Amino acid sequence: MRVTTLFPFTPFPDTLTVDRHKITLARRHFFGSADITSIQIADILNVVAHVGPFFGSLDIFTKFYAKKPLKVIYLSRADAVNVKRILQGY
Numbered sequence: 001m002r003v004t005t006l007f008p009f010t011p012f013p014d015t016l017t018v019d020r021h022k023i024t025l026a027r028r029h030f031f032g033s034a035d036i037t038s039i040q041i042a043d044i045l046n047v048v049a050h051v052g053p054f055f056g057s058l059d060i061f062t063k064f065y066a067k068k069p070l071k072v073i074y075l076s077r078a079d080a081v082n083v084k085r086i087l088q089g090y
Helices: 076-089
Strands: 002-004 015-018 024-031 033-040 042-051 057-063 070-074
Touching: 002 076, 015 076, 042 076, 057 076, 070 076
Parallel strands: none
Antiparallel strands: 002 015, 015 024, 024 033, 042 057, 057 070
16 A cells, blocks of 8 residues: 655655555655655554544554654545554554
8 A cells, every 4th residue: 555645735745655564654855855764564563543624644653763653744534544444454
């Protein structure tokens, strides 16, 4: 599964990719540049989805980033809920 943040609110959309063994978060800052973080599914402790009337966001707590979760903001509501359900199912 691959979800991206919504364009008008983030000029360079971030991408969250979920596969069977890991998640990959690509944070884009400018054209052609990105910070890519990969985390094994087994290292994820908790996933929290915040859903509002228009947008959703995710907080991903892992063994390595336990105090400061990985945050993905400006997702669509459905994408935030679906990613949470998939990751909690693993």
